Amino acid sequence: MSSPPIPRKTMLLSAVLGVSLIASGCTVANSEYVTGGGAGGLRIVLPEEPPTLEACQSSLTSTGVVIRSNITEPLVERDADTGELGPKLATEWEQTSDETWTFTLREGVTFTDGTPFDAEAAAFTIDRAVNSDLGCEVEGYVFGDTDLDVKVVDDTTLTVTTPEPDPILPLRLSFVEMVSPKTSTTEKVRVPIGTGPYEVADWQAGQRLSLDVNPNYWGDAPGYQSVNYVWRAEGSVRAAMVTNGEADIATSLAPEDGAGELAVAYRNNETTALRIQSDEPPLDDIRIRQAVNSVIDRNTLVQTLFENLATPAGELIPEGVVGYNPDEKIWPYSPSEAKRLVDEARADGVPVDTEIRLIARTGQFPRIAETVEVIQNELEKAGLNVKIQMMDTNTQLTYQIRPFPEDTGPYLLMIMHGNQAGDAAFTLDQYMLSEGYQSSWGTEEFDGMIREAEALKGSERQAAFEKLWPYEQEKIVQYAYIAHMSAILAKSASVSYEPDSATGDEMRLAEMSPVS
Amino acid sequence: MTGFLRRRAFTSLLPLIAVLLGVFFLARLTGDPANLYLPVSATPEQRQQFIEQNGLDDSVWAQMWDYLGGILRLDFGESLRTGESAATMALRAFPATLQLAFSTMLIAVAGAIVIGCWAAYRPNSIADRISSFLSMTAASVPDFWFAIIGVWIFAVGLGWLPTSGVTGGMASWVLPVATLVIRPLGVLTQVVRGAMVSALSAPYVRLARSKGAGDLRVVTHHALRNAAAPALTVAGDLMVGLINGAVVVETIFGWPGIGKLMIDSILGRDFAVLQACVLLTAVSIFVLNILIDIGYALLDARVREKVSA
Numbered sequence: 001m002s003s004p005p006i007p008r009k010t011m012l013l014s015a016v017l018g019v020s021l022i023a024s025g026c027t028v029a030n031s032e033y034v035t036g037g038g039a040g041g042l043r044i045v046l047p048e049e050p051p052t053l054e055a056c057q058s059s060l061t062s063t064g065v066v067i068r069s070n071i072t073e074p075l076v077e078r079d080a081d082t083g084e085l086g087p088k089l090a091t092e093w094e095q096t097s098d099e100t101w102t103f104t105l106r107e108g109v110t111f112t113d114g115t116p117f118d119a120e121a122a123a124f125t126i127d128r129a130v131n132s133d134l135g136c137e138v139e140g141y142v143f144g145d146t147d148l149d150v151k152v153v154d155d156t157t158l159t160v161t162t163p164e165p166d167p168i169l170p171l172r173l174s175f176v177e178m179v180s181p182k183t184s185t186t187e188k189v190r191v192p193i194g195t196g197p198y199e200v201a202d203w204q205a206g207q208r209l210s211l212d213v214n215p216n217y218w219g220d221a222p223g224y225q226s227v228n229y230v231w232r233a234e235g236s237v238r239a240a241m242v243t244n245g246e247a248d249i250a251t252s253l254a255p256e257d258g259a260g261e262l263a264v265a266y267r268n269n270e271t272t273a274l275r276i277q278s279d280e281p282p283l284d285d286i287r288i289r290q291a292v293n294s295v296i297d298r299n300t301l302v303q304t305l306f307e308n309l310a311t312p313a314g315e316l317i318p319e320g321v322v323g324y325n326p327d328e329k330i331w332p333y334s335p336s337e338a339k340r341l342v343d344e345a346r347a348d349g350v351p352v353d354t355e356i357r358l359i360a361r362t363g364q365f366p367r368i369a370e371t372v373e374v375i376q377n378e379l380e381k382a383g384l385n386v387k388i389q390m391m392d393t394n395t396q397l398t399y400q401i402r403p404f405p406e407d408t409g410p411y412l413l414m415i416m417h418g419n420q421a422g423d424a425a426f427t428l429d430q431y432m433l434s435e436g437y438q439s440s441w442g443t444e445e446f447d448g449m450i451r452e453a454e455a456l457k458g459s460e461r462q463a464a465f466e467k468l469w470p471y472e473q474e475k476i477v478q479y480a481y482i483a484h485m486s487a488i489l490a491k492s493a494s495v496s497y498e499p500d501s502a503t504g505d506e507m508r509l510a511e512m513s514p515v516s
Numbered sequence: 517m518t519g520f521l522r523r524r525a526f527t528s529l530l531p532l533i534a535v536l537l538g539v540f541f542l543a544r545l546t547g548d549p550a551n552l553y554l555p556v557s558a559t560p561e562q563r564q565q566f567i568e569q570n571g572l573d574d575s576v577w578a579q580m581w582d583y584l585g586g587i588l589r590l591d592f593g594e595s596l597r598t599g600e601s602a603a604t605m606a607l608r609a610f611p612a613t614l615q616l617a618f619s620t621m622l623i624a625v626a627g628a629i630v631i632g633c634w635a636a637y638r639p640n641s642i643a644d645r646i647s648s649f650l651s652m653t654a655a656s657v658p659d660f661w662f663a664i665i666g667v668w669i670f671a672v673g674l675g676w677l678p679t680s681g682v683t684g685g686m687a688s689w690v691l692p693v694a695t696l697v698i699r700p701l702g703v704l705t706q707v708v709r710g711a712m713v714s715a716l717s718a719p720y721v722r723l724a725r726s727k728g729a730g731d732l733r734v735v736t737h738h739a740l741r742n743a744a745a746p747a748l749t750v751a752g753d754l755m756v757g758l759i760n761g762a763v764v765v766e767t768i769f770g771w772p773g774i775g776k777l778m779i780d781s782i783l784g785r786d787f788a789v790l791q792a793c794v795l796l797t798a799v800s801i802f803v804l805n806i807l808i809d810i811g812y813a814l815l816d817a818r819v820r821e822k823v824s825a
Contacts, residue, residue: 052597052598133565135558135565188599205598205608206608206609206772206776230681232679233767233776234664234767236668237667241680243672244672392783394551395546395547397551401551
């Protein structure tokens, strides 16, 4: 019997060992970071890595939450609690004619590449974000098809003119984050050069993103010298990172993620609702739409599935948004009324047995699956034939945004709308106008009421908006509103920070400081 | 040997091409990415411009030829999400997955040999019970459950390990590797145990014993060598599974590997990146299969004779 070929076996084993050790050695050498935070820095864990930090994409949640008011800044900013606009890179603004607003800019501000911030730079940014072919998120979200006429009067004065009078132009411009005039105008950039209290120090794709304080910042120096973002998809891991001392702040948590005493719940501006696609029977019959509204037990959903972190809703915007109706009517829960309405429709020949799809998006909000199951169960009891269909974001969006897919049969679509801008116009245009991008139907009369309200200012605007919500509930019934939601973040005891309704979209680092 | 390798390479190439085309067409069945990348209020013109810019208006066949032509030129397209080259993103993510898979496999193989040999040598011993426990657990408990429970016990409860991450030194490797190792360790231990049981009762082992070889020498020099071949084949398959299936573990632990990149690309309808990831994974599995064959031949004289014939 020959002796075993030891050299060969050893060779094979050494090769595997060697590759593995070399491979792991690269990482071990770099062990100063646990979560990416250096000493004394603030460590934040987000659910996803921003795909880009391009400033004109800042209405994308994952991008905006990192860059807005941290790396870049707008001309004016909205106070999330009061809805009032305050100065940022503009110190004053006024409407100088029906179509024109004049902005006076702050002096002595420079971008982090050394370029001075002046009216030329502001005009450059607005043209780039709104009037270009870049296809910026902010253009579509905030300005629609409107192009702006931007003129430099002198170094610190800028005028912006719209084709039609726009009473909320400064609010719209609060979404345009100023970038250095050296930024490319032909393509989107991954990292912006702004004027904010921080600048990007290092972005290791897939692993972490580090910001350093901007030493030449025009405003007060923020509380942390550096900030490090990492991302973990799993909510319970994000929460555990804070409880375990690996991160200081973790966002987008669910009640069951286990942040314990470190969890902070706060009202965000999201509202959940079912959009009732009203172009096919039986949902084109108002009685069926009323029945859908009657079977949703908003109070119980809020108390049980949402753990009292939400409030029942009767309109699509929450308190704090201009146009919110404080006397909102919550549709009463009445399964017997729902059954009566369905039976009545059936007697009139409405095909109530047609299968209706109840469409929702996986992970849309915590306990989405349980929520739609409860609603489906109630709808079945009322006599409707409902099938749940969970979709991923892209597939669900094809149902949410016009043009809607055709010949799909009737469906109910779970939506969650967040009005980041703080004015009902942004909601009404998209969700309520009969041809709105996310609206299944409406009436000419209602369209007219919306248009009229949107042209008004101040208290008249507020009063006109308030009347639209009860009208929608009585005459249109496109939506079954469910709840105004809350968000949860976990915060280490060593950080002082009060989240507000804008935190989900704009987490201002300058408002965070070490507890002294 | 070269003839064997050439035949083996040819037969592996067909599934490789099938996988690439399969992913290409399946990805396109999942819908148009325009909704994800354009503002909700994008005009039909903006939508059309996006579709044209990204070549999504061509027929699927034209897109396929374009993709295959790109592969030949080593041009894998750009990410819709980040604008970066898809190949760069896939190549950047791949080492993290390989590190994880190799480390896991090394531990699984070493553990399986020790436990498997011990179990086979002493049936119903502690090692035998460990081996059946491991294989039962591996077969019945999903990865994500291990991962989350591991985080809760060892990171949150005991505070011994970081919850996640990749750059935290060896400690950050423990939970991901421990989660991944259970399945291969369970399966391999069973294979080694089974092969060793039959090897230890084979005539040549009895002969070795009768010639006065000690227990350790019998196990390591005689029985294990013959038991190694089936274990190696299974280990190869498990390795393929590890590279492919690190998705859950990478997502939970924020491990920036190819599994996580694939998931992100699927959710983002980022076709170019998804294709680059699949291509890279498929090619490495192809290479790995050939390495396994070579290893198998080196260890087993019967295969060696067959392939050199």
